[in-house]
Amino acid sequence: MSHFLKIFLFLVVFSFVLSCATTDHDSTKWSAKKLYVEAKKSLDKDDFIQAIEYFENLEAKYPFGLYTQQARLEISYAHYKHEEYEEAYDAIDYFIKLHPRHKNISYALYLKGLILFREGRGIMESVFPRDFSNIDSAYLLRTYRVFELVHTEHKFSIYAKDSLQRMIFLRNKLAQLEYKTAEYYQRRGAIVASINRLKYLLNIYPKSTWSNLALNMLAINYQALKMQKMNKISRNLSSETQ
Numbered sequence: 054m055s056h057f058l059k060i061f062l063f064l065v066v067f068s069f070v071l072s073c074a075t076t077d078h079d080s081t082k083w084s085a086k087k088l089y090v091e092a093k094k095s096l097d098k099d100d101f102i103q104a105i106e107y108f109e110n111l112e113a114k115y116p117f118g119l120y121t122q123q124a125r126l127e128i129s130y131a132h133y134k135h136e137e138y139e140e141a142y143d144a145i146d147y148f149i150k151l152h153p154r155h156k157n158i159s160y161a162l163y164l165k166g167l168i169l170f171r172e173g174r175g176i177m178e179s180v181f182p183r184d185f186s187n188i189d190s191a192y193l194l195r196t197y198r199v200f201e202l203v204h205t206e207h208k209f210s211i212y213a214k215d216s217l218q219r220m221i222f223l224r225n226k227l228a229q230l231e232y233k234t235a236e237y238y239q240r241r242g243a244i245v246a247s248i249n250r251l252k253y254l255l256n257i258y259p260k261s262t263w264s265n266l267a268l269n270m271l272a273i274n275y276q277a278l279k280m281q282k283m284n285k286i287s288r289n290l291s292s293e294t295q
Contacts, residue, residue, distance in 0.1 A: 080107060085115040089124060096127065101135035104128075122152060126161060133168055141168045159207035162199060163216060169196040170219060190230050197223040228254050228261030235270060244278045 080088065092107035108128040115121050125148045132141035145165045148155075155161065169192075200216040200223070207213060235250035251271045255264060 080110055081114070083110075085111060085118055085120040088114070089120040092124065092127065096131055096134075099134070101131045104131045105135070122155065123157075125151070126155075126157060126164075129161075129164060129168075133164065133171070138168055138172045142172075159203060159210035159212055162203045162207070163210075163212035166196060166199040166203060166216065166219065169199060170223075190227055193223055193227050193230070197227065224258055224260070225262050228258040228263040228267075231258070232263045232267055232270070235267070239270065239274060239277075244274050244281065248274045248278070 080091070083091070088107050088111040092104045092111065095101075095104035095107060105128055108124040108131065111124045112121050112128075125144065129141050129144035129148060132138070132144060142165070145161060145168060149158070149161050149165065152158070152161075172192075197220055200220045203210065203216040204213050204220060231250050231254035235247045235254070238244075238247035238250065248271060251267045251274070254261070254267045255271075258264070
């Protein structure tokens with residue numbers, strides 16, 4: 054074999070190897086399976102940004118197929134772990150609407166609950182020490198309903214037990230919110246408003262850890278309301294005799 058032929062063959066082999074290496078690192082040329090596998094590897098290494106990029110590339114390049122379906126689910130988890138809760142919620146909500154009968158729908162609903170729960174914890178930590186009168190409990194109740202759906206509609210799934218525990222936690226927080234609001238009204242002399250909040254608490258969350266305290270405050274409020282009425286009668290009688 055001549056010297057020039059050897060050089061030529063070497064260059065051919067080298068070019069082939071270089072081409073393979075370049076293709077292997079160019080994710081735009083990967084198959085759906087490879088994109089998914091590499092994304093999962095990144096996810097397992099807690100490299101959430103890289104995982105999200107691969108999952109997004111997979112969905113963009115291969116919008117149909119089982120790998121893409123699973124990628125839509127995994128990308129929500131990646132955003133959740135990266136503490137990008139708004140993006141995580143949008144992704145999981147889209148997945149649930151698109152694949153309501155998916156084999157992993159119980160996990161999807163559970164993940165949706167976790168995302169809302171994590172956002173809700175931030176809300177609770179920021180608002181609970183402050184004024185309770187104007188706090189909207191709808192967000193916490195919304196989270197409760199998601200876990201309730203997992204617990205009731207997917208009661209044999211591995212997520213049902215934990216969903217129940219989170220429901221209990223949220224129920225107590227919702228009851229606490231009502232109690233603290235009633236307490237706020239009581240301190241300001243708005244006894245009727247306080248009574249209404251306590252009655253709502255006892256009616257909607259009868260098994261909460263705040264029920265006994267609510268009953269005690271309710272008794273105090275009724276006593277205070279009776280005193281207010283007696284004082285009003287006394288003032289009316291006093292004005293009539295003048």
